[in-house]
Amino acid sequence: MDHSSQFYAAIILTTLAGLSTIIGSAIAVFYRSPGPRFMSFTLGFSAGVMILVSFVELLGKGIDSIGFGYAHIAFFLGIAVMFCIDYFLPHDYIMETVVPDEHSRLRKASVLVALGIAIHNFPEGMATFAGTLQSYDTGVALAAAIALHNIPEGIAVAMPLYAATGSVKTAFKWSALSGLTEPAGAIIAGTLLYAFLNDFTIGWTLSMVAGFMVFISLDELLPVAHSYAKEHLAILGVSAGMALMAFSLWLLA
DSSP states (O other), X not given: XXXXXXXXXXXXXXXXXXXXXXXXXXIIIIISSOOHHHHHHHHHHHHHHHHHXXXXXXXXXXXXXXXXHHHHXXXXXXXXXXXXXXHHSOOOOOOOOOOGGGHHHHHHHHHHHHHHHHHHHHHHHXXXXXXXXXXXXHHHHHHHHHHHHHHHHHHHHHHHHXXXXXXXXXXXXXXXXXXXXXXXXXXXXXXXXXXXXXXHHHHHXXXXXXXXXXXXXXXXXXXXXXHHOSSSHHHHHHHHHHHHHHHHHHHHO
């Protein structure tokens, strides 16, 4: 796949992954309360896919391209960037049922959650773009993992907004907007990197994105997954996600 095809493939993949927040909106509006076991396993599965891809594929390719030392500097820099984003613009999954006199406060909080999730989704778009630069199959795997964990993010945005406003249109609109920052991240990454594509820039990008993904998985997905169920479903999801990702990489080797 040439660079031009990779660019457009990355945009398509990140757009599909980002818009999976709409699936979360549908669950929030039509099903109201997805089961905690489903949420726990799904979030764990997504984390498992991203952790294995980060260490086995992204960081591994970074080491091959720029060496062990530089790859790990980029990796920890990616973690530091995500830490700063999370520290200064935190977001939470708001799933509780609310009473009518809390609607105004909930509406405001919901918008802030949407904005926070949108900002967190931006580097995920960069992650899918970088993975697609490495190979189309890696890009698909990352997009699928991100799409899975965008579903509960869509629920987090849509459920409180729907409870506060009663508007299906508002819930879907904000949920979709929070996901569309992912293709925006891919477009910006592609615009900045397209003219400088070589082993060095790709190695740095892949290693840094591995840091993004590991931070998101360990700091965000797993704690939330554990909060939904106590039957070890989160770690079962992680194991299943890792196993499926390892199997797919084995088939492609």
